[in-house]
Amino acid sequence: MIVAGSLLETRINDGLFNIPVGRVEFLFIHPFNFYEFLSAIGKDQLIEYINNIKIGDNVIESIHQSLIKYYYDFMLIGGMPGAIRGYLNHNQLGKDNEFYSSIMLTYSEDARKYSNGAGRKYIESVLENSTKFAGSIYSYTNFGDSGFSSREISTAFNKLEGAMLINQIPAIASTTLPIQSKNKRQKKLVFLDTGLVNFTNGLSLNNKLSEYQAIYKGRIFEQVIGQELISMFDISEAKLYYWAKEKTEGTAEVDYCIQYKDKIVGIEVKSKIGSTLRSLLSFGNLVENNILVRVYGDKPTLEKVTVNNKSYEILSIPYYLLLRLNDFLG
Numbered sequence: 001m002i003v004a005g006s007l008l009e010t011r012i013n014d015g016l017f018n019i020p021v022g023r024v025e026f027l028f029i030h031p032f033n034f035y036e037f038l039s040a041i042g043k044d045q046l047i048e049y050i051n052n053i054k055i056g057d058n059v060i061e062s063i064h065q066s067l068i069k070y071y072y073d074f075m076l077i078g079g080m081p082g083a084i085r086g087y088l089n090h091n092q093l094g095k096d097n098e099f100y101s102s103i104m105l106t107y108s109e110d111a112r113k114y115s116n117g118a119g120r121k122y123i124e125s126v127l128e129n130s131t132k133f134a135g136s137i138y139s140y141t142n143f144g145d146s147g148f149s150s151r152e153i154s155t156a157f158n159k160l161e162g163a164m165l166i167n168q169i170p171a172i173a174s175t176t177l178p179i180q181s182k183n184k185r186q187k188k189l190v191f192l193d194t195g196l197v198n199f200t201n202g203l204s205l206n207n208k209l210s211e212y213q214a215i216y217k218g219r220i221f222e223q224v225i226g227q228e229l230i231s232m233f234d235i236s237e238a239k240l241y242y243w244a245k246e247k248t249e250g251t252a253e254v255d256y257c258i259q260y261k262d263k264i265v266g267i268e269v270k271s272k273i274g275s276t277l278r279s280l281l282s283f284g285n286l287v288e289n290n291i292l293v294r295v296y297g298d299k300p301t302l303e304k305v306t307v308n309n310k311s312y313e314i315l316s317i318p319y320y321l322l323l324r325l326n327d328f329l330g
Contacts, residue, residue: 004029009162010114028164028238030231031079031193034071035323040084043070050320055328059299067320068297075224078195079231100199107165114159122148122156130166131200134191135216135223137242137253165192167230172241172257175287179241179259188242190226197223218271221319222255225269225295228322229256243283252282260329263289270296277314281305284312291315291329295322 011017032040038047049063077083082099111123129144140150140157160166171185191197203215230238243254243266256267266283273296284292294316301316315328 006110006163006165007113009164010159013158013162026235028234028236030234031227032081032084033079033228033231033323034074034320037074037077037079037084038070040081041070041088046070050324053300053321053324055300055302055315055317057300064299064318068318071319075194075220076198078193078198079227080193080195083195097199100196104196104200110163111160114163115156119152119155119159122146122152123159126153126156126160127165130160130189131191131197133189134194134197135189135219135221135226137186137188139186166190167226167238167240169226169240169242169256171244173244173246174264177259177262177264177289179239179257179264181241182244185244188222188226190223190230192227194220194224194227218269221269221271225267225319225322226256229258229267232323232326243287245282245286250282252279254279254283260291260326263291263329265291265293265329267293267295270294272296273298277305280314281307281312285310293317293325295319300328 008017012019035047035050038044046063046067050067053059073087077087080099080103082103086099108124108127111127112120114120115123125144125146125148129146132144140153142148143153146153157166157168161168167190169188169190170181170183171187172179173182173185174180197220201215226240229240233239239258241257243257243264245252254266255269258265258267264287266280266287268277268280275296277292277294280292280294284290292312292314294314295318296316297318298316299318300321303314303316305312305314317325317328321328
């Protein structure tokens with residue numbers, strides 16, 4: 001028997017659905033990732049090329065530029081199958097406002113089922129405002145200028161996270177394993193899908209990338225990379241974090257962290273080539289058994305950087321290679 005639906009996790013958490021221990025397997029379904037996007041638009045040869053890239057390879061410039069272009073399209077359109085189908089049918093961006101509108105209206109209607117009575121308005125408020133904070137760190141207190149208390153908002157966030165519409169990425173300050181979340185530290189928000197983020201923020205998909213960068217200031221890249229990292233967890237809940245120095249030690253933050261075997265991986269997302277890596281190097285200086293990763297728009301490299309007589313090895317991969325991260329870490 002297969003059971004699915006956005007209300008399932010909500011019912012389990014509310015104690016309204018008993019799980020027979022040892023008899024249930026879980027599978028987490030996400031929007032299309034970039035490789036599924038490429039396959040859907042008939043670019044399987046590009047996937048084959050990607051799967052054979054090794055660090056240090058001289059990626060053919062024309063293929064690199066083509067992959068970056070498709071990744072930008074993916075970042076703007078998102079991974080909802082209906083939106084990708086519209087992209088194929090019209091062979092251009094910006095034709096799917098009716099689809100996005102219908103999806104968001106359905107989610108809004110569904111949200112009423114996640115809570116009874118007064119709790120509904122908090123859920124509706126969070127759903128309405130959450131895409132404005134996608135890819136950024138947020139506070140429960142007065143979220144979206146709602147005037148609601150942090151307790152009310154945190155409950156609404158947890159309901160929507162159970163429905164898999166949002167992901168709350170906790171902060172860590174861990175320098176050794178095991179990774180420990182800082183529960184009192186503000187979290188980072190990753191919304192379900194980057195295409196829905198763009199639509200609900202009133203942006204036309206025909207806007208130039210530079211216009212998106214000016215509006216989001218890099219946050220849309222953190223949203224889509226966070227979305228891609230989450231999609232890599234299909235049989236368990238995503239164990240994804242962001243790293244922040246203890247407040248008494250400074251303000252350095254690394255966009256995402258995961259555990260790989262006995263190492264803590266720091267992942268810095270860069271929307272522009274040539275951006276500094278101050279926070280990532282601070283992470284490397286403080287965290288034992290670290291791996292430093294930069295995700296950006298240039299070709300894959302493995303380089304050594306020396307700062308204050310200390311050497312750091314940095315793995316740099318283009319956006320389109322992110323889903324092969326575990327291959328490279330291995």
